[in-house]
Amino acid sequence: MLYLVIMLKKYTLFAWVLVFAVACQPISKQLENRGTLAKNGLVSSAHPLASQVGVEILKKGGNAADATVATFFALSVVYPRAGNIAGSAFVVYRLDNGDIGSIDGREKAPSKGHRDMFLDKDGNVIKDLSLIGHLAVGVPGSVDAMVEMHKKLGKLAWKDLIQPAIDLANNGFKLTKREAESLNSTKESFKKANRYPIHLVREDRPWQEGDIVFYKELAKVLERIRDNGRDGFYKGETADLFVREMEKGKGIITKEDLANYKAIWRTPVKTPYKKDYQIISMPPPSSGGIALLQLMQGTENYPFRKWGFLNSQTIHTMTELERRVYADRATHLGDPDFYKVPVEMLLNPAYNKKRNESINSNQKTPSTAIKEGNVRAIESVETTHFSVVDKEGNAFSITTTLNGNFGSKVMVEGGGFLLNNEMDDFSVKAGVPNQFGAVGGEANAIEANKRMLSSMTPSIVEKNNDLFMVVGSPGGTTIITTVYQVIINVIEHQMTMQQAVNAKRFHHQWQPDLILMEKGAIADSVKIRLQSMGHVINEIGGLGKVDAILRLPNGMYEGASDLTRSDGAALGY
Ligand code: GLY
DSSP: OOOHHHHHHOOOOOHHHHHHHTTTSSSHHHHHSOOEEEEEEEEEEEEEEHHHHHHHHHHTTOOOHHHHHHHHHHHHOOOOTTOOOOEEEEEEEETTOOEEEEEEEEOOOOOOOTTTBBOTSSSOOTOOOOTTSSGGGBBBOOOHHHHHHHHHHSSSSSHHHHHHHHHHHOEEOOOHHHHHHHHHHHHHHHHHHHHOOTTTOOSSOOOTTEEOOOOOHHHHHHHHHHHHHHHHSHHHHHHHHHHHHHHHTOOOOOHHHHHHHOOOEEEEEEEETEEEEEEEEOOOOOHHHHHHHHHHHTTTTTTTTOOOOOOOHHHHHHHHHHHHHHHHHHHHSEEEEEEEOHHEEEEEEHHHHGGGGGGSSSSSOOOHOOOOOOOOOOOOOOOOOEEETTTTTOOEEEEEEETEEESSOOOTTTTTOOOOOGGGBBSSSTTTTTTOOOOGGGGGGGOTTOOOOOOOOOOEETTTEEEEEEEEEOOOOHHHHHHHHHHHHHTTTTOOOOHHHHSSSOOOOSSSSSSSEEESOHHHHHHHHHHTTTTTTTEEEEOOOOEEEETTTOOOOOEEEEETTTOOEEOOO
């Protein structure tokens, strides 16, 4: 402000009026573009009740790993469309001493799973079989990931981290408008997938905002997890209910599949960005980390800051980078325990530089010129991400999913929890797009006990070897480009965390060959310029639901939840 006053000192009356107007703004107005500020710890998640559970754990002396576990289980109750105990979770963490790590709690194909399990006798894909119902379910991994993470990094007792979720399930909680609408719009799918009346289907009237929903059966399962750890889910009564449900619906997951499931510690992928920064993310079987890092490497060669936010040249160039990265994703990425993913090649700056040399600054490259594939629209963009930091500076970035909205829609009878439909994240047939329109081949073909490829991109950014940002998003294949844009918004467009999360987004994934653009993101002139370069633009309601945290230069944390796209909350203390 002082600088501005000096600069304008001898100039116009208008300028003085401007300075006066800015200075007289109420503090709240000046701060409105910042998210939640906190000194001691922060949890940003898709549901205020889950964020609150995490913050209470931090206040009780728990560390960020403890708060992550507690928030995860709370989300399995209050956010059943993606929070889960029968889905997957990827966690990337950075401890205050600089140690980094990640755990892979991805589902895997059942031991009876095989390459052609979703094809008819003529080799054609059977519609919706990998999406709805019991065969769509992968062997869940998220609970084991939480157990392992707590064993290695937690501080508080396990039971104290699960109890808040049990209380929420028993005491009930109020539905938001969005949640009520989402349950109502899924009613027919719930009825189709379940042969018994599940409590999420209301026959008397539609769900309304403010209705209280309870999860009494889920509370019992959570009690078993509280008391017996992983055995409370993968063995005993819960496993019995799970397998009984499978048998009823012609599913193929067995008791051995559940008992044998193991989350895996993996080394995160990382790359420097412009000297000061380092991007740390999830390795395969996520495609997200590698793709994000490839995009960041590509970005180094372009002046996005100078071109500006959502400028036509910026959008065109990001789109061209994305086109190439997603073509690599379709060809090279899969479960590293089954397929040799060329990680070193994909993260070699020389490879990415060469690959991006074909970008024409005035004309799009048709996706068919990169590699052929079929197209279909993106149908579902669920999953959920949350970010956690504690007062020591430990940071956890976690994305967890059932895949589609409420997963396979199957609720385990007597267990009250929903099952994932993650089998659709495999390439069910080479070249045939999944629900996200993504294609794949050999690398991501179905094999018994193999993990399906994911786009989940829980990420952490360092600046000058210190914690800078914790970030991630739901959105299927759109996760990667959402996380990419949020990071670029902060580093290149110098936005606050909240502004970066609020900002409009777009997405391109090679196939289908079009840009998904959030409504109202760009001026007509920008649209016309992009179209003149050959881009096809489809407008879409919303992309991603980011929950992120930024460490500010003064050591405070700024938490940002995606307030316009979700009911989330960043809460701290
Ligand atoms: N099911 C979404 C993902 O893992 O990418």
